[in-house]
Amino acid sequence: MINIENKVKEKIKQYSNDEYLDGYIKNEFLTNDGDADILLNINNKDELFDSKTSDNQLDLKNDIYEYIDNESSMLNNNIKLNLKIISNKLSKNNEGIIKHIINEHYAIELYKIEKKYKMYKNIIFRLVLSGLLFLSTYALITFNFTSKFFIEIFGFLFSFTLWKALETYIYTLNEIKYERESITQKLIMEIVFDNKKD
Numbered sequence: 029m030i031n032i033e034n035k036v037k038e039k040i041k042q043y044s045n046d047e048y049l050d051g052y053i054k055n056e057f058l059t060n061d062g063d064a065d066i067l068l069n070i071n072n073k074d075e076l077f078d079s080k081t082s083d084n085q086l087d088l089k090n091d092i093y094e095y096i097d098n099e100s101s102m103l104n105n106n107i108k109l110n111l112k113i114i115s116n117k118l119s120k121n122n123e124g125i126i127k128h129i130i131n132e133h134y135a136i137e138l139y140k141i142e143k144k145y146k147m148y149k150n151i152i153f154r155l156v157l158s159g160l161l162f163l164s165t166y167a168l169i170t171f172n173f174t175s176k177f178f179i180e181i182f183g184f185l186f187s188f189t190l191w192k193a194l195e196t197y198i199y200t201l202n203e204i205k206y207e208r209e210s211i212t213q214k215l216i217m218e219i220v221f222d223n224k225k226d
Contacts (some may be wrong), residue, residue, distance in 0.1 A: 053102060061107045062217075066099045068092070074120055088129055096130075096214060105209035109217035116223050127219045136214035141208045142192035148201050155193035162186035 042048070057064040070076060081087040100109060113126065166182035169175065 049102070057099075057103060058088055058107075059110070060097075063110050064100070064103050065110045065112055066096060066112045068095065068111060070113060070117065072115075072117045076126065086125070086129065088133070093133060100210070100214060103213075105173070105206070105213050107213070109213055111217050111219045112222055113219065114222045118221065123221050130219060131215065137212045138208065138215055141204060141211055145201070145204045145208060148196060148204060152193045152196050152201065153191045155196065159186050159189035159193060162189060 053064075057066070059065055076088055076092060078089045079088045103109070110140065111130070113123075118126070161187040162182050166179065166186050169178050169182055174178075
């Protein structure tokens with residue numbers, strides 16, 4: 029058992045450190061101008077389009093978006109992405125459709141995350157407002173009444189609501205901001221098509 033633990037620690041020390049991962053990102057993704065290339069090999073268009081969709085609702089298969097998201101997940105959100113789709117089987121019309129679908133997908137994702145961001149900002153605003161109201165009530169009761177029961181209830185309510193607002197801001201809102209930056213990075217990525225080398 030100790031031998032296995034030592035091997036695990038050794039592998040983590042070797043591969044899971046900033047120096048190794050920086051080198052990995054530089055070798056696998058980064059170009060000379062600091063952009064990052066994500067390479068997507070396509071053998072035929074059936075690998076791209078979701079067979080359940082058509083016409084104006086035509087979409088790519090989910091594993092295409094998962095691949096893009098997975099490949100870009102190691103990169104900082106301020107790095108410009110280039111999605112290079114490598115194939116000999118796509119017409120110019122299909123290339124235009126693919127570009128449009130990818131841009132539309134990330135535009136919709138950005139719209140959804142913006143709605144989520146606004147919703148949580150409103151929640152924080154209401155929590156702070158409630159907390160201040162409870163604080164005012166707490167102060168009023170403390171100075172004018174001797175009921176410890178109500179003093180404790182309003183003391184708890186104002187501290188709870190203000191803490192919840194702070195917790196939502198620190199954890200939820202910051203996480204949504206990071207997700208929004210990640211989606212924006214993919215929305216503005218350059219999509220280019222390249223012929224497959226024989």
